[in-house]
Amino acid sequence: MLPLWLEPLARLVDAGGVILVGIAGVAALLFGLALERVLFFRITYRRARRALIERWAARPDHLSWSALTLREAWTRALIARLRRPLPWLKLLVGLCPLLGLLGTVTGMIAVFDSLALSDTGQARAMADGVARATLPTLAGMAVAVVGLLFTSRLEQIIRREDQRLHDRLARAVEESHA
Numbered sequence: 001m002l003p004l005w006l007e008p009l010a011r012l013v014d015a016g017g018v019i020l021v022g023i024a025g026v027a028a029l030l031f032g033l034a035l036e037r038v039l040f041f042r043i044t045y046r047r048a049r050r051a052l053i054e055r056w057a058a059r060p061d062h063l064s065w066s067a068l069t070l071r072e073a074w075t076r077a078l079i080a081r082l083r084r085p086l087p088w089l090k091l092l093v094g095l096c097p098l099l100g101l102l103g104t105v106t107g108m109i110a111v112f113d114s115l116a117l118s119d120t121g122q123a124r125a126m127a128d129g130v131a132r133a134t135l136p137t138l139a140g141m142a143v144a145v146v147g148l149l150f151t152s153r154l155e156q157i158i159r160r161e162d163q164r165l166h167d168r169l170a171r172a173v174e175e176s177h178a
Helices: 004-017 018-060 063-081 085-116 123-177
Strands: none
Touching: 004 018, 004 123, 018 063, 018 085, 018 123, 063 123, 085 123
């Protein structure tokens, strides 16, 4: 008898195999990173952007080569903080379909192995086994599509914020001279 909190995991393993649990783990990690990025953007990044704009506006020199280089270094560092988890997100998105395929292949091997041992060509048993074997592929593809949508949106937000940051820094200089 399993504890109550482990029953969903047992049903998951029964439905699609151990690989499906791995896909669920990758999905949890992927969506955890996505949630962290949303919170980072809404809280930490906005404060850091505001501080950078105030620091830039407080500088007496805005036009020299060294000032422009410093501004570029500051903006690149801030945008790099936004980009930091993108390689990990892309890796997890790419890993999901591969795990799904691995689950399908191992499930099909189990189906053919059980059919070879039973000596009966039961179509119903084979159909049930094939359905269980393809479940990891479905799960892997579903997680990958949602992760890909989030990753694409995050890249779009980063490009937009990079442009906005440069525009706001230029506007802060104009307002400080007015």
